Amino acid sequence: xxxxxxxxxxxxxWTYEGIDLNHNFADLNTALWDAEDNDLVPHEFPNHxxxxxxxxxxxxxxxxxxxxxxxAWMQRVPFVLSANLHGGELxxxxxxxxxxxxxxxxxxxxxxxxxxxxxxxTVYATANLAMASGERRRCHYDDFARLGNIINGADWxxxxxxxxxxxxxxxxxxxxxxxxxxxxxxxxxELPQEWxxxxxxxxxxxxxxxxxxxGVVRDSDTEQGIPNAIISVDGINHDIRT
Numbered sequence: 001x002x003x004x005x006x007x008x009x010x011x012x013x014w015t016y017e018g019i020d021l022n023h024n025f026a027d028l029n030t031a032l033w034d035a036e037d038n039d040l041v042p043h044e045f046p047n048h049x050x051x052x053x054x055x056x057x058x059x060x061x062x063x064x065x066x067x068x069x070x071x072a073w074m075q076r077v078p079f080v081l082s083a084n085l086h087g088g089e090l091x092x093x094x095x096x097x098x099x100x101x102x103x104x105x106x107x108x109x110x111x112x113x114x115x116x117x118x119x120x121x122t123v124y125a126t127a128n129l130a131m132a133s134g135e136r137r138r139c140h141y142d143d144f145a146r147l148g149n150i151i152n153g154a155d156w157x158x159x160x161x162x163x164x165x166x167x168x169x170x171x172x173x174x175x176x177x178x179x180x181x182x183x184x185x186x187x188x189x190e191l192p193q194e195w196x197x198x199x200x201x202x203x204x205x206x207x208x209x210x211x212x213x214x215g216v217v218r219d220s221d222t223e224q225g226i227p228n229a230i231i232s233v234d235g236i237n238h239d240i241r242t
Contacts, residue, residue, distance in 0.1 A: 004185040009088060011185070019064040022086075023159060025071070025166035026056040029098045032169060041237065047112075048239045050169045070163070074171050081209045082175040083124070083202075084163055087186075089179035090131050091144040092121040097153035097162035097177075109154035111168060112238040120208055121150035121176055127201040130181065139182035153177065172240050217242050 002011075014020055028050045035045035052071075055061060094117035099107040111117060125131045131149040138144075144151060153159060167173040178201075186194055217229040229242040 002185070003187050004183050007185050009184055015064050015066065017064060019062065019067075021064055021066055022163075023161045024062075024064055024067040025161045025163050026052045026170070027098070027161050028052075028169040029096060029100075029160070029165055030102070033100055042239070046239075047237050048169070049171070049241060052170065071166075071170075074167065074173065079167075079171065079173040081120075081206070082167060082173050083178050083205060084175065086177055086179050087181050088184035089139050089142075089144070090128075090136070090149065090182055091142075091147075091156075091179045092125045092128075092131075092150045093153040093156060093164075093177045093179070094118065094121045094150065095153060095162075095164045095168050095175070097159040097165050099154045099158040104158065106157055107154055108152055110152060112236045113168075113174065114152075116174060117176065118150065120174065120205065122148060123208055124176070124178060124201045124205045125149035127204045129197040129200075168238075 013022070031053065032041070032045070032047070032050060035041050041047050056063060095111050096109040098109065099105070100109045101107050125148060128149070130136070131145075136145050136149075142156070153162065153164065159165075162177075164175045164177060167175040178198075180198060181194060183190070217226045217231075218224060219226055225242075227242065231240045231242065233239075
């Protein structure tokens with residue numbers, strides 16, 4: 001009701017328990033990168049479906065019930081494409097969201113599937129009416145228009161424990177973040193225009209689920225499907241499971 005004129009950017013960011021849901025997922029990045037530095041991937045440490053650390057599953061861990069519920073949902077349903085919607089900027093970000101150099105606030109940190117993520121982000125950004133507008137202005141300090149309105153999340157600002165990184169490392173899901181509008185809290189009267197700005201982008205993004213290779217992995221003798229078959233692609237150090 002206050003709108004952005006009277007609300008600070010942090011309004012509504014934390015839960016009643018004081019947890020920022022945007023940083024609340026398990027940090028799987030650090031374990032993966034440590035294993036890579038020690039040449040343990042993928043023979044001794046997986047490059048996908050990375051297990052959740054034991055400390056994160058303890059009853060007294062600082063994990064919001066909302067986060068636990070979303071993780072259970074992701075484990076139950078084999079999602080492969082996702083976007084989470086934020087406000088306060090006009091840009092599409094893609095993993096990794098956390099910088100590989102732990103003390104750096106921003107650093108280009110691409111995934112092994114960087115080409116796919118850049119494509120997904122570009123599909124959304126180029127169809128978004130506000131981002132693609134010839135009258136596009138900066139929201140704040142960053143000139144994202146010169147970057148095509150997309151950026152590697154960690155190259156913007158590091159976010160340890162993001163849902164994007166967790167989705168990529170713990171499940172088959174490729175997830176991006178869409179910053180929908182310069183105005184973090186648009187008034188109700190502005191929502192129809194926000195819908196028009198994003199409708200085609202949302203549809204085009206969902207259609208990308210049909211890109212790539214599809215099929216069923218079968219036993220050559222019995223013709224029965226093989227569950228959880230691991231699919232590896234040469235040159236991409238991130239496998240996928242059926």
